[in-house]
Amino acid sequence: MSEIRKKLIEACETYVEAKLYNVQQVISELEAALKLETKCSMGDKYETERAMLHLEFEKVANQAEGFKRLKRTLKEVPIGSTGNVAGFGSIVKTTVANYFIAIPAGEISVGNEKYYAVGVGAPITQIFMGKKKGSSVTFNGRELQIEEIF
Numbered sequence: 001m002s003e004i005r006k007k008l009i010e011a012c013e014t015y016v017e018a019k020l021y022n023v024q025q026v027i028s029e030l031e032a033a034l035k036l037e038t039k040c041s042m043g044d045k046y047e048t049e050r051a052m053l054h055l056e057f058e059k060v061a062n063q064a065e066g067f068k069r070l071k072r073t074l075k076e077v078p079i080g081s082t083g084n085v086a087g088f089g090s091i092v093k094t095t096v097a098n099y100f101i102a103i104p105a106g107e108i109s110v111g112n113e114k115y116y117a118v119g120v121g122a123p124i125t126q127i128f129m130g131k132k133k134g135s136s137v138t139f140n141g142r143e144l145q146i147e148e149i150f
Contacts, residue, residue, distance in 0.1 A: 086128040
């Protein structure tokens with residue numbers, strides 16, 4: 001079971017690294033554009049463009065910080081069993097889908113099974129927290145039976 005967890009963590013790390021790489025690329029492009037704007041700034045039009053570039057830069061920098069937080073969160077995921085109660089680091093298998101409670105990284109395939117990597121703040125995670133194998137929960141009007149937690 002911990003082999004699945006390791007693969008899920010690796011997939012989440014790959015997801016975060018790819019997102020960080022993309023954001024860093026955008027930051028580099030914005031820095032280059034800001035330098036270019038500095039060289040040819042004349043009049044209100046250029047000041048407006050420069051302000052827009054700064055706003056975009058701030059937005060992307062915040063995204064980068066968010067992905068760095070996700071990376072730090074991944075380091076906290078326990079490698080071994082999380083027990084039989086759903087919580088941070090748990091893998092929860094239900095009658096409808098499989099979930100990995102760690103970071104919001106979307107759908108991940110391990111072998112021939114799909115898992116949804118969800119953060120602790122996700123609504124589905126809040127429903128799972130503290131539940132045990134055999135528990136029944138309702139999410140979006142659907143009844144889910146928890147078949148396994150590890």
